[in-house]
Amino acid sequence: MGRLKLTEGRQGGAWVITVAGELDLAVADQLEAAIDRVAADAVVLVDLEPCEFIDSTAIALFVAARRRRRADGRQLAILRPTDQVKRVLELTGLTDNGLVFESVGDAVAAG
């Protein structure tokens, strides 16, 4: 199974954390820590393009992190999920509730 790999950087007014590999119970806290490290940034985007798998732990992480950040007037969104990942995001309603975007520009504009 593909190990989790995180790469980070600033892109078009947002801090983008790119997730490669599998995002599940075993490694979700790494992403959580990465999101918390940039708590002061106005827009944090989690790019899932190279991510092959997410489970409900990841969903819980996204929902909780988004709630925390919104309470501080900050944004968290997900970018470019691939098919398996997109299905989980759709199933849980994250896609319909403004958490998923196809580009940095779209996400920043929505925030």
Add this chain to the structure above:
Amino acid sequence: MGTVAIVVLAGLSAALALILVRASAARARMARSFAVLESVAAVGERDLAVESTLQEITEALVPAVADFCVIDVIVEGRPLRAAVRVGPGGPPGIEEGLSRRTPSLPVETVVGSVDAPPVARLRRDLSEADLEKLAHDPGDRAFLRRIGMRSFVILPLRARGRTTGALTLAVAWSGRRYGTETARFFRVLKGRVSLALDNAGLFSDLGRAERARAEIAETLQRGLLPPPLPHIPGWSAAAMYRPAGAENEVGGDFYDAFPVADGWMVVVGDVTGRGARAASITGQARYTLRTAASLTGDPLVALATLNRALLGRRDSALCTVAAFTLPEDPTQPVRLAVAGHPPPMLVVGESVVETVASGPLLGAFEDVEWSLQRLRVEAGQLLVVITDGVTEAPGPRGRFGEERLRSLLATTPSPVAVVQRLEGAMHEFTEGRFVDDAAILALARTADERGAGADRSFGDLHPLVA
């Protein structure tokens, strides 16, 4: 010239005298160390009660090798201050202060983990900056400063292969210091103290307390496990619930079936997370769904009520649910609603189709809605609900996956066959290593109109806990 020689000689003899004094001091220290180790060992051999053992050990250590010492024992993952002894000459109030004080180092630091086994920690020269780090708050800092600690050492105590506590020794007002030369002494001391406390039965007492706690937890958990499914007229059913860990029987997955107006409601859900917190949310989810659905018989009301209940919690609690009603009147359709859960599948011969689009999961969003799907299930057709622990189960060849699930479900003749087939396939795929909870529930409409003589496999089959 002669004067110079005399001065030099005098200097040399003074230096020699100093060396001799130091050597004899070192010998004396070593003798003292041995005496301490011997008396600690002797305490261990005397079959004393825990209280007396703690008292005699600390007496052997203070003031011989420490100005004060503290023994913490780990009970249920938390440090418990078992003994404090303060030697003569220190400032007043130290003993009371230490007895009440929370340890500076988090318990994990002392206990260690799989990656970081417990290590003894020695600090030779304690600085103001160190105090700053050790202090919990300004009051605590003032207290630590008042002690005037110069060096300390924390020794993890182990018994029967696990860390059971820590012994802290410190020097302050006596002017002594712990240097690296004391490392060997401390290593031996650590073993002797551990052994003496183990002999006194301290750690087996802790073991008993933990067993008692496990028993209570088990009893509470039994109340949260899925109950045997009732007999539902006109339907046959089978279910499986398999928690990930044997030590933690209540996982995040659950199912339930109960009577509502005009029929029955069946729910299958999955609470995010593990352990006691997940179990408490599972309990809340099941009883909230039951209450809301019993009152209204409406899956949508059940979902909305649980959504509000979860949003109202202070912690983030998420849950996915598939809920549906089975009508008493066989001419009426099944009504389904899904919140963030894999949609129930309808199996008609070789065709396996999802029955309803999922709405948002519960506990995440306010002002959301779910849609209700009406579905006619004919005799011989199967309705199957799983949790994501089935499709996401990892094996040496990737994840179990939806394709495998669908091909296994196609042409399955009965609910019992669904459960048996899926369980067997999962076991084979994961090679018996289950990492997540999984639940499967399958229903089939029986041929007879009102359920007379219906298959009663519901009650017989449950629970199939692997």
